[in-house]
Amino acid sequence: MANIAAQRIKREFKEVVKSEEVAKCAIKVELLNDNYTELKGEIAGPPDTPYEGGNFVLEIRVPETYPFNPPKVRFITKIWHPNISSVTGAICLDILKDQWAAAMTLRTVLLSLQALLSAAEPDDPQDAVVARQYKENLEMFQLTARHWTSMYAGGPNVNTDCDSKIKRLVDMGVDDHQALVALSSYNWDIERATEQLFS
Amino acid sequence: MEDTMTSSQGGESDMDCSDNEYYDEYYYTLNDDIDIEQIDPRKIDPEYFEFNCLFEEQVDRLLNETVETLSNMHQISPSLAKVLLHSHQWNIQEVTRKFKENPTQTLIASRIKPPSPPISLTFSRYINCPVCVTSQSFDKFYSLSCAHMFCKDCWTMHFEVQINQGISTSIACMARECKVLAPEDFVLKHLHRPNMREKYQQFSFQDYVKSHPELKFCPGPNCSIVVHSQEPKAKRTTCSQCKTIFCFRCGCDYHAPTECQVIKKWLTKCADDSETANYISAHTKDCPKCHICIEKNGGCNHMQCYNCKHDFCWMCLGDWKSHGSEYYECSRYRENPNIAHESVHAQAREALKKYLHYYERWENHSKSLKLEEQTLEKLRSRINQKVMSGLGTWIDWQYLFTAANLLAKCRYTLQYTYPYAYYMDGGSRKELFEYQQAQLEAEIENLSWKIERAETTDRGDLENQMDIAEKRRTTLLKDFLDV
Numbered sequence: 001m002a003n004i005a006a007q008r009i010k011r012e013f014k015e016v017v018k019s020e021e022v023a024k025c026a027i028k029v030e031l032l033n034d035n036y037t038e039l040k041g042e043i044a045g046p047p048d049t050p051y052e053g054g055n056f057v058l059e060i061r062v063p064e065t066y067p068f069n070p071p072k073v074r075f076i077t078k079i080w081h082p083n084i085s086s087v088t089g090a091i092c093l094d095i096l097k098d099q100w101a102a103a104m105t106l107r108t109v110l111l112s113l114q115a116l117l118s119a120a121e122p123d124d125p126q127d128a129v130v131a132r133q134y135k136e137n138l139e140m141f142q143l144t145a146r147h148w149t150s151m152y153a154g155g156p157n158v159n160t161d162c163d164s165k166i167k168r169l170v171d172m173g174v175d176d177h178q179a180l181v182a183l184s185s186y187n188w189d190i191e192r193a194t195e196q197l198f199s
Numbered sequence: 200m201e202d203t204m205t206s207s208q209g210g211e212s213d214m215d216c217s218d219n220e221y222y223d224e225y226y227y228t229l230n231d232d233i234d235i236e237q238i239d240p241r242k243i244d245p246e247y248f249e250f251n252c253l254f255e256e257q258v259d260r261l262l263n264e265t266v267e268t269l270s271n272m273h274q275i276s277p278s279l280a281k282v283l284l285h286s287h288q289w290n291i292q293e294v295t296r297k298f299k300e301n302p303t304q305t306l307i308a309s310r311i312k313p314p315s316p317p318i319s320l321t322f323s324r325y326i327n328c329p330v331c332v333t334s335q336s337f338d339k340f341y342s343l344s345c346a347h348m349f350c351k352d353c354w355t356m357h358f359e360v361q362i363n364q365g366i367s368t369s370i371a372c373m374a375r376e377c378k379v380l381a382p383e384d385f386v387l388k389h390l391h392r393p394n395m396r397e398k399y400q401q402f403s404f405q406d407y408v409k410s411h412p413e414l415k416f417c418p419g420p421n422c423s424i425v426v427h428s429q430e431p432k433a434k435r436t437t438c439s440q441c442k443t444i445f446c447f448r449c450g451c452d453y454h455a456p457t458e459c460q461v462i463k464k465w466l467t468k469c470a471d472d473s474e475t476a477n478y479i480s481a482h483t484k485d486c487p488k489c490h491i492c493i494e495k496n497g498g499c500n501h502m503q504c505y506n507c508k509h510d511f512c513w514m515c516l517g518d519w520k521s522h523g524s525e526y527y528e529c530s531r532y533r534e535n536p537n538i539a540h541e542s543v544h545a546q547a548r549e550a551l552k553k554y555l556h557y558y559e560r561w562e563n564h565s566k567s568l569k570l571e572e573q574t575l576e577k578l579r580s581r582i583n584q585k586v587m588s589g590l591g592t593w594i595d596w597q598y599l600f601t602a603a604n605l606l607a608k609c610r611y612t613l614q615y616t617y618p619y620a621y622y623m624d625g626g627s628r629k630e631l632f633e634y635q636q637a638q639l640e641a642e643i644e645n646l647s648w649k650i651e652r653a654e655t656t657d658r659g660d661l662e663n664q665m666d667i668a669e670k671r672r673t674t675l676l677k678d679f680l681d682v
Contacts, residue, residue, distance in 0.1 A: 004331050004356070011332045067330055068360035102330045102357055102373035103347070 009036040050145035054153030070100035080148040082131035092126035248434035278384040317346030347374035367402035419443030465618035498571030499647035557621040564614035
């Protein structure tokens with residue numbers, strides 16, 4: 001079985017490297033070991049989304065039963081998205097679960113993840129806090145996602161107001177990621193975030 | 200199907216093994232004085248239920264008969280007929296109706312055909328399998344009705360991986376976004392290892408039984424019996440092999456008069472609130488008169504203090520004398536009539552009090568059932584002694600076991616009346632229910648008292664008491680069992 005898995009990954013690796021998406025710097029894969037079981041993926045944040053300009057790193061583990069079972073993928077780069085856990089990077093996407101088909105490839109997975117960044121599915125959430133913000137206050141969600149992109153994925157849009165709020169909390173002795181999470185969860189209301197952090 | 204073991208289960212005849220064992224099923228009927236043969240048992244016995252206990256081969260035959268009928272009727276392969284039936288809960292009339300209306304749409308909806316006709320690929324002598332990415336000669340390739348071609352080794356691997364994950368009837372094509380299912384013949388054609396074929400058949404058998412409303416697996420441990428009933432209702436089912444008694448609809452412990460959803464709610468509630476209710480599980484209480492500590496070691500709730508001989512009720516600690524009369528109200532919960540005007544705290548307290556009232560009684564009867572099993576053991580050794588010393592024969596004492604079995608059955612129903620009452624809305628119907636429940640409870644305690652002291656009770660008196668208790672039970676079920 002492992003034989004087919006390695007054979008396939010070898011072939012797919014070439015497919016991605018040669019694809020036109022790579023030429024456009026939209027997706028990328030890198031091998032992490034010689035037996036083709038661990039890979040690093042990268043996708044560019046799609047244009048006209050809060051993730052634009054960011055670069056998101058993915059952990060890809062290839063099971064022995066690949067391609068009959070899907071690869072295990074999660075975000076290494078921290079991201080604010082309804083279908084991706086802001087804590088663990090776990091992804092809720094049907095093709096990575098029961099809708100996987102053996103004929104799919106790493107390229108289709110990466111492209112599907114990129115599509116997920118453009119079109120979230122808040123009714124099938126992985127992160128309930130993010131999904132609620134997305135549904136109740138889309139503008140606030142976009143602002144937050146953009147700021148996460150700038151902090152963790154190298155995005156260009158730094159929001160000075162957000163930054164100063166984080167700094168105020170950091171000055172109180174809070175870790176900057178903790179500060180970001182608390183502020184993001186409470187729609188950047190610094191009082192409520194402080195209350196939550198110190199309660 | 201002549202060789203089917205049939206065991207129709209009326210209130211009295213749920214086991215058909217009547218011989219020398221002590222657990223002889225209760226023989227006497229409710230209406231001794233009426234000619235039974237002229238009366239529909241459905242009308243006199245609220246728990247009457249017809250079912251067959253089938254072995255796997257018999258179920259296979261039953262399913263295959265339906266498959267064959269459909270297959271002959273529409274000239275489709277038995278394998279496809281199975282997919283169609285499985286997706287329609289084995290309702291052959293429904294499949295036939297839909298098939299006559301629109302055969303193509305029916306095949307698409309059942310995932311036998313793709314929604315749009317397949318595009319035929321170029322036929323060269325060698326093609327590349329998209330899954331294992333190796334180039335192989337064309338004759339090694341197979342596809343489902345969707346024409347997505349994959350090499351035979353990949354199909355085999357695909358099926359093995361799916362089967363190892365417990366998937367059988369819902370294995371789909373390997374192509375992206377293709378929903379077409381692999382029918383049985385196609386799967387079996389690609390499975391070569393005997394244990395894989397066996398696993399596949401075992402899993403699909405389970406799927407078929409689960410999708411068939413008239414079939415239920417016996418929930419007994421390691422029991423492979425499947426129960427078949429043409430009237431799938433929440434009725435008492437007894438497995439002919441392992442003797443497990445369960446509700447046909449939900450497969451849980453039989454729970455009349457309570458409904459399947461209600462008992463589920465109740466059991467979840469009990470599990471959630473177990474800590475709150477834990478304090479009740481103490482086995483001792485103080486005698487309300489002389490305050491000596493008493494451990495309950497029998498099932499009967501009519502207690503007599505061994506110290507001061509005071510008769511009282513274990514449940515409410517009230518004087519037993521008032522329990523014998525029509526004022527028996529220990530089972531009824533009296534709600535505070537002004538509760539709507541009380542504070543939130545008081546309301547929460549009241550809600551807890553109400554729950555505990557019902558929970559205590561539910562739990563107490565469950566314990567009594569277990570204690571009465573021990574009483575039965577004691578009875579057996581006592582009778583043994585009597586027979587050995589020449590006081591009657593085993594046959595003379597049989598009625599005591601019959602009585603103990605009836606007691607268990609009545610108390611079982613009584614236990615399950617408490618969740619029913621807990622979820623009932625107030626009003627005259629609840630009053631009637633609680634009245635009947637109280638009546639049943641009183642007669643059950645009388646019966647239990649008499650069985651525990653069987654030596655001094657004569658047979659006629661006991662049998663009379665049995666008759667009364669069972670009548671109360673059936674009356675309650677007739678009025679309130681709604682399945």
